[in-house]
Amino acid sequence: MFTHILKLIWKKKKSNFLMMLEIFVSFLILFAVWSLSIYTYRNYVKPSGLKAENVWAVYINFNTQNDTIRGEYRELVRRHLSNIKEVEHFSFSSGNLPFSFSSSNRDFEYEGKNTLSDYINVEPSYAPTLGIEMLAGRWFTYEDTIGKIDPIVITRRMAENLFGNKEEAVGKIVGLENNQQKVVGVIDYFRHKSSFQADENCVFAASESWLSDMLIKVAPDATPEFEAGLARSMQQLGKDWTVEIQHLDDMRRTQDKTIWVPILILFIVCGFLVFNVGLGLFGILFQNINRRKGEIGLRRALGASKSQIWTYFVGETLVIAGFGVFLGLFFAVQLPLLNALDVESAVYGWAMLLAVLSILAMAVGCAFYPSRQAAAIYPATALHEE
Amino acid sequence: MLSLSHIEKIYRTDTVETLALNNISLEVAKGEFLSIMGPSGCGKSTLLNIMGLLDEPTSGQVTIENQVIHGYSDKALSQFRNEKIGFIFQSYHLINDLPVLDNVELPLLYRRVSSKERRKLATEALEKVGLSNRMKHYPTQLSGGQKQRVAIARAIVGRPELILADEPTGNLDSAMGHEIMEILEQLNTADRTTIVMVTHDEGMAKRTHRLVRLFDGALVSSNQFYTA
Numbered sequence: 361m362f363t364h365i366l367k368l369i370w371k372k373k374k375s376n377f378l379m380m381l382e383i384f385v386s387f388l389i390l391f392a393v394w395s396l397s398i399y400t401y402r403n404y405v406k407p408s409g410l411k412a413e414n415v416w417a418v419y420i421n422f423n424t425q426n427d428t429i430r431g432e433y434r435e436l437v438r439r440h441l442s443n444i445k446e447v448e449h450f451s452f453s454s455g456n457l458p459f460s461f462s463s464s465n466r467d468f469e470y471e472g473k474n475t476l477s478d479y480i481n482v483e484p485s486y487a488p489t490l491g492i493e494m495l496a497g498r499w500f501t502y503e504d505t506i507g508k509i510d511p512i513v514i515t516r517r518m519a520e521n522l523f524g525n526k527e528e529a530v531g532k533i534v535g536l537e538n539n540q541q542k543v544v545g546v547i548d549y550f551r552h553k554s555s556f557q558a559d560e561n562c563v564f565a566a567s568e569s570w571l572s573d574m575l576i577k578v579a580p581d582a583t584p585e586f587e588a589g590l591a592r593s594m595q596q597l598g599k600d601w602t603v604e605i606q607h608l609d610d611m612r613r614t615q616d617k618t619i620w621v622p623i624l625i626l627f628i629v630c631g632f633l634v635f636n637v638g639l640g641l642f643g644i645l646f647q648n649i650n651r652r653k654g655e656i657g658l659r660r661a662l663g664a665s666k667s668q669i670w671t672y673f674v675g676e677t678l679v680i681a682g683f684g685v686f687l688g689l690f691f692a693v694q695l696p697l698l699n700a701l702d703v704e705s706a707v708y709g710w711a712m713l714l715a716v717l718s719i720l721a722m723a724v725g726c727a728f729y730p731s732r733q734a735a736a737i738y739p740a741t742a743l744h745e746e
Numbered sequence: 747m748l749s750l751s752h753i754e755k756i757y758r759t760d761t762v763e764t765l766a767l768n769n770i771s772l773e774v775a776k777g778e779f780l781s782i783m784g785p786s787g788c789g790k791s792t793l794l795n796i797m798g799l800l801d802e803p804t805s806g807q808v809t810i811e812n813q814v815i816h817g818y819s820d821k822a823l824s825q826f827r828n829e830k831i832g833f834i835f836q837s838y839h840l841i842n843d844l845p846v847l848d849n850v851e852l853p854l855l856y857r858r859v860s861s862k863e864r865r866k867l868a869t870e871a872l873e874k875v876g877l878s879n880r881m882k883h884y885p886t887q888l889s890g891g892q893k894q895r896v897a898i899a900r901a902i903v904g905r906p907e908l909i910l911a912d913e914p915t916g917n918l919d920s921a922m923g924h925e926i927m928e929i930l931e932q933l934n935t936a937d938r939t940t941i942v943m944v945t946h947d948e949g950m951a952k953r954t955h956r957l958v959r960l961f962d963g964a965l966v967s968s969n970q971f972y973t974a
């Protein structure tokens with residue numbers, strides 16, 4: 361039966377080619393959409409490595425450029441916050457707070473190899489403020505910062521990129537002669553840009569001069585009144601300071617939105633495209649079956665049952681779709697083979713599988729009704745009409 | 747072999763009701779070659795379709811080989827058609843996109859037959875109708891007479907006991923018609939295949955065992971020329 365179908369398809373290659381091409385294009389679209397979805401999903405389910413609940417981002421403007429004064433002001437704030445019992449932890453940080461729109465990165469060198477990484481300057485208390493857990497070593501302390509070589513904490517991903525999988529990262533010194541930093545600890549994940557961020561490089565350093573904003577971890581029962589009071593009390597510490605408080609989980613939601621909204625729009629557009637292809641397929645099949653009524657009547661007369669007619673037409677559609685999918689797969693496998701994007705092969709593998717399944721489901725879906733119509737044709741009537 | 751009793755067929759459309767067959771009772775013996783004549787629209791094709799289980803009578807009973815055809819599932823009816831009945835049509839009904847050999851194989855696709863066996867049986871059937879040199883041709887490359895011979899090969903490839911031919915020579919000139927008739931006679935005498943043939947040609951009809959005439963859906967006369 362299969363070769364029989366192939367022969368008939370080959371004879372009608374012109375019209376079938378068009379159908380195959382549509383399937384091919386839909387396959388590529390679906391492959392892209394599935395790849396993106398799976399990639400995004402796989403990132404989403406990874407641990408974030410930080411706890412944003414009850415953590416507030418506090419943007420303080422001391423209204424001075426003088427580093428010494430700013431240092432004194434920070435000390436003032438530290439002392440103030442230490443006396444508030446609702447404040448569990450706090451840490452100054454460089455401006456690239458988690459889920460903010462600011463970011464900063466730097467090249468790190470180890471044995472002649474450069475690796476780019478996100479770069480955040482924080483205080484020792486940053487780890488408890490965000491509930492960061494260590495994978496190896498420890499977070500840096502104030503004692504570390506006094507030494508000749510500045511301490512850094514890096515993510516596991518960064519450790520792998522710098523030192524490979526086998527070597528112990530803790531204790532390694534990166535950078536050149538006059539600008540060296542020593543790894544004192546490794547953390548697992550730190551996905552601080554959005555819930556959908558990939559596992560990326562991140563390095564934490566302890567340079568005072570970059571500290572500008574801060575994170576405060578408050579008790580779970582902190583009220584909006586407390587928040588307003590805190591902002592006011594901090595503002596009153598200085599002459600013309602401004603203080604603005606935002607909740608980290610709100611900031612995360614905002615960041616997440618900038619990721620999923622475009623994806624959703626893409627989904628809708630692609631869904632519409634594929635729906636149109638499906639509709640076209642449906643139309644072609646209907647037309648095909650109308651043109652082949654005589655043939656259907658004949659097959660019925662020669663002993664094809666209704667279900668055999670149905671399977672025959674669905675089978676024919678599946679074979680044509682199979683060719684389109686096959687062609688699509690040929691292009692799709694180039695992505696993992698060329699390794700052009702920094703995406704795991706498994707993502708492509710799953711995306712291919714799902715794209716194949718969705719195309720075949722679409723083909724069967726579109727062929728289902730026309731084929732049922734074909735099966736319902738009265739053999740006597742169909743043979744009469746020719 | 748085949749028995750029709752009190753067959754009635756009414757076609758109903760939204761506006762009209764056509765009594766296509768009116769109380770037809772008819773016995774066809776095993777090995778008989780029966781011809782049916784009658785003016786256009788008198789119900790000949792309808793009668794043949796009912797004999798071939800392509801259509802159901804409005805009332806009455808069809809019996810084939812002592813089996814009353816009633817309440818059969820679509821699958822069972824299809825299998826019955828496939829195994830017992832071969833069809834030949836006036837307009838051949840070949841699939842133009844398939845070569846001759848594949849056209850002949852068609853009934854065997856609906857049986858459990860290996861592709862090798864299919865090929866063999868189809869080749870044999872084409873030899874019987876004298877077309878073994880045209881197996882790779884497409885129907886459009888054949889003459890009318892050749893097309894009808896392909897259709898006959900297709901009808902006999904599954905070794906049916908009954909062949910139903912609806913004006914098989916209707917589209918052919920007399921020489922070609924004569925050839926077709928000879929093949930049918932050969933099938934009837936050599937293989938003892940029962941044949942029911944609708945024809946407009948008195949001469950063809952006289953070469954069969956028996957002729958029945960149909961008028962306005964009713965049997966009006968019967969002539970026995972030979973016995974099977």
Ligand SMILES: Nc1ncnc2c1ncn2[C@@H]1O[C@H](COP(=O)(O)OP(=O)(O)O)[C@@H](O)[C@H]1O
Pocket residue numbers: 741744757758759764765766784785786787788789790791792793
């Ligand atoms: N599917 C159908 N629907 C309605 N009327 C039909 C149908 N098939 C045949 N008829 C009618 O039944 C009568 C007999 O038709 P048919 O058996 O084809 O005649 P014949 O083959 O003798 O020319 C005609 O009047 C025809 O119009």
Ligand SMILES: [Mg+2]
Pocket residue numbers: 790791792912
């Ligand atoms: Mg007719």
